[in-house]
Amino acid sequence: xxxxxxxxxxxxxxxxxxxxxxxxxxxxxxxxxxxxxxxxxxxxxxxxxxxxxxxxxxxxxxxxxxxxxxxxxxxxxxxxxxxxxxxxxxxxxxxxxxxxxxxxxxxxxxxxxxxxxxxxxxxxxxxxxxxxxxxxxxxxxxxxxxxxxxxxxxxxxxxxxxxxxxxxxxxxxxxxxxxxx
Numbered sequence: 001x002x003x004x005x006x007x008x009x010x011x012x013x014x015x016x017x018x019x020x021x022x023x024x025x026x027x028x029x030x031x032x033x034x035x036x037x038x039x040x041x042x043x044x045x046x047x048x049x050x051x052x053x054x055x056x057x058x059x060x061x062x063x064x065x066x067x068x069x070x071x072x073x074x075x076x077x078x079x080x081x082x083x084x085x086x087x088x089x090x091x092x093x094x095x096x097x098x099x100x101x102x103x104x105x106x107x108x109x110x111x112x113x114x115x116x117x118x119x120x121x122x123x124x125x126x127x128x129x130x131x132x133x134x135x136x137x138x139x140x141x142x143x144x145x146x147x148x149x150x151x152x153x154x155x156x157x158x159x160x161x162x163x164x165x166x167x168x169x170x171x172x173x174x175x176x177x178x179x180x181x
Contacts, residue, residue: 002056010064017072025136038063040126044164059119062090066123069095090120106150110157121161125169128154132172135179144180148173
């Protein structure tokens with residue numbers, strides 16, 4: 001069972017951090033993306049036989065906070081103070097380093113995720129599932145193809161973390177082919 005109080009604390013924290021942001025290519029508040037990622041995590045854990053051994057609270061809080069370091073002014077220290085070192089470490093692993101070229105940043109993040117507890121991989125799988133919707137209109141064909149290739153890499157490297165999310169991501173990758181043909 002997960003803590004409703006911890007969920008409320010984390011979604012308020014994330015909501016405040018992302019309050020000015022919109023989902024790229026839409027007018028939707030960014031908290032919709034965060035909520036969708038968290039829903040994927042909760043759904044997978046609730047229906048998975050391989051959900052045993054997963055700290056549900058950590059997975060949910062990390063899903064809610066997964067973009068705070070990358071996309072807001074929130075610091076590692078703030079997350080650590082509010083939610084503990086393990087959550088801060090996982091959120092940091094989910095954050096692409098700005099000092100690396102884009103092609104290297106994803107590979108680096110995936111390698112750091114693999115060094116974390118399974119909850120990190122679960123959140124990354126859920127994040128990419130959520131992001132494999134119709135791409136923003138301003139993305140050209142090359143960007144769309146690259147995004148699908150990244151999704152395949154995420155599935156290959158992290159798919160063992162959760163069978164339900166791996167299958168969902170595999171199907172989303174196949175559906176995303178409609179946007180690159």
